[in-house]
Amino acid sequence: MAIRKFQKASVFFMRLLFFGLTVLLSQVATADAATAAKVTAKRIVTENGMTVILQEAHSLPVVNVQMIIKAGAVLDTEEKAGLAHLTASLLEEGTATRSSTQIADAVDFIGAELSAGGGDDYASASLRVLKKDLAAGLELLSDILIHPSFPEPELQRKRQEILGQLIAEKDEPGVVADKAFNQIVFGAHPYHRPEEGTELTLPSITRDDVSLFYDQYYRPNNTIMTIVGDITESEAASLIKTYFGSWPQKPVPTATVPSAAGLEKPIVKLIDKDLTQANIILGHLGIDRKNPDYYAVTVMNYILGGGGFASRLMTNLRDNQGLAYSINSHFQAGAFPGSFSVSLQTRNAAAQEAVDGVLAEIRKIRTAPVTDREIEETKAYLIGSFPLRMDTSARIANLLAQIEYYNLGLDYAERYPKLIGAVTKTDIQRVAQKYLDPDHLALVVVARQGEAKIRQN
């Protein structure tokens, strides 16, 4: 992962922090579910096996392309952790006919945004370009995906950059806490390690490793492409043929990924750092995205700590006790079971009090049914705000890619109100009991430990 690109001098202080203005800008605008949540996308599979989802949107002369390549960090071996991420990061750094700087010059000259990067489950690449420069943009996107040359000096440079970022991240207490937490919770599963690799694994990755990984996994038949914007179906078909038709397909190796086992006993990890605040994360293994309980868990977690100002954790620990500025709970549900976690920051001396407060809320939602008002308002929000995920073309492109990756069906937006609407109070208590386990938690606290005084048992 890259260093977060903030506007360095904070322009705003918000009631609730968003990570950077770009997130803020994309978090916004919602619509009435009944009228707005319509996907009119078309799904095509090309002759060379690439799945393409197209949604026309002609209100602006802009086209967004989102690519998902099933070449994520879960495919890495333990010894070469970081290979998938490094491969994705090098796509923009040179092709058979263009140097890294030529690519950057060409992208910036047309005012486009082109990026490629790794992820746990899949790598992605995206393009945002003015309609008038669409052909030039697609040419660049296809070039970095189909003809990357992985020049040795670029590999060396990128590796140094990633190693440097790993060092810089040690100054971010939240990142330090998350990494330690994943290490404990995921056991043998690859989610336990950072996708960008470590100081130990990165030096061993060679150009041959990168080339082989690319050759195995960067194939059209292993790729989802979504296009949203000012483009017609026939234009898209012809452009895809021109720029991606020559990408040769090839069967992709099936990977065996070690699975995670739950914790047998609670684990507490304390990391001493000269901070005024304790950064706290606690939780355990959660669910994957295909779990049939995903929607019940979504509603339950919204009430517990996912629902911003409406959640119990926010109401009780922030609004009623002034213990934290930011507090939330989260189920990370990907291709494999991710984590359930609660994160917060509080002054060192209040750390144990805050942990106890979180535990009390987790126990409470397991033992007592949620109220009618809570479940009704949660459903109303989740259903009513669904179009918030579809308010800009870039967000639609991203959502469509997710829909295809998880096989949710192009009618997902229309089915979503029913999926959420069907969740009952009984479901919520059942999934709380099944997926929350306050007796087998991993707890990580990054703080001045002398002041935080966390109980070790």
Added chain:
Amino acid sequence: MPILFYLLFASLLFLPVSPALARTIQAQTLDNGLTVILVEEHKAPVVTIQVWYRAGSRNEVTGRTGLAHLNEHMMFKGTPRYGKGEFSRLVAKVGGTENAFTGKDYTAYFENLSADQVALALNLESDRMTNLLLDAKEFQLEREVVKEERRLRTDDDPQSLVIEYLYAAAFLIHPYHAPIIGWMTDLNSLERNDVTAFYKRFYSPNNAILVIAGDIDPKKLLPKILQTFGKVPKGFPVPPFHITEPEQNGERRFVIKKEAQLPFVFAGYPVPNFSHPDNYALGVLANILFSGKSSRLYRSLVYEKKLALDVGGEYPNLSANPDLFYVYGVPQPGQSADELEKFMYAEIERMKTEPVADRELQKAKNQIEAGFIMGQDSNFYQAMQIGMAEAVGAGYSYQETYLENIKKVTKEDLMRAAGTYLIENHRTVGVLIPQPHKDKD
């Protein structure tokens, strides 16, 4: 009711190639002084409602910093009509999102909703414009929340500390001296009465701008605005602001020693804002130096010399008073901060002495234009640009003519602007010197 009526088709003004960009903007002032700006955009049945107050940390005084931001937090703590937590609850219930943010020159509140729920946001926002409870117990709790926010975002982030001190060093008498979130000792000593006084002074229709963008029909919407915001009584006139920072005659430098892994260099130069014709050249200059992987700083310091892990900068044109053009860098592990700083300045010096190539100038203008068009994808972003321009005194017409003015910038303008403003005698520099971890047990 005095009505100023504008109809602007943005595409006709400066983007003849993209007729799809037509948007209709209507601006007027109500009898109570509220500025109302409506932007019709029918691509989706959604609306953003934003209320901008011309009150930010700039309007605070010594010993009372953090008031504007704390007031923002208190705006969610209830009125006689809608109690604590009700505001957020009612918006979430209809699938809406809401939040607020405080800057140096303004505080803004927003709701993003389905177009048929616009009346709810009008009711809630007009109610809290003058009816806030400002309960004493809630004040005490929220002060603790804000202190946690300060610890999170400033005290435990060494780079943020450098930036905070840099503004304090660069602005001696102008209130841009103080951080938006406030100094910790001020947060400890603020009283409820301070917030009440700030709220009464600055929260009034004559000191606010209402921007609504999205799927609206102004003819139907206007009566609703008059029934809600139109009934809020006019407040006291806000006295004019008169503080001007004196000219700086020599570089100012400071260091901060804190536990950290890597050094950090942050330098700022006072520059004019939107009101000066040079603001367009400064915008293009910032683009050439900082924007994208082909930018001067990234190409030279990250890519070629491998001195920096991260570099960047910005020119804040939309500030009520002249702010800082800033540049920063984090050295690669093993590289020195001094060396990095030297080369950062070398790139700035080049802007004064060598004319940029035609293609590089065109690239910068293309990037700015594409960014502007892509920004129209979001109602929220459009409304925010308009609200901010109005709040700082530029007026939304500044946005409407921005691209035209950018296109007129020449390479001579760039050299002149760099030579006038980005000079050593006006510079303030802060450097973080990392310290090793010490056990405090």
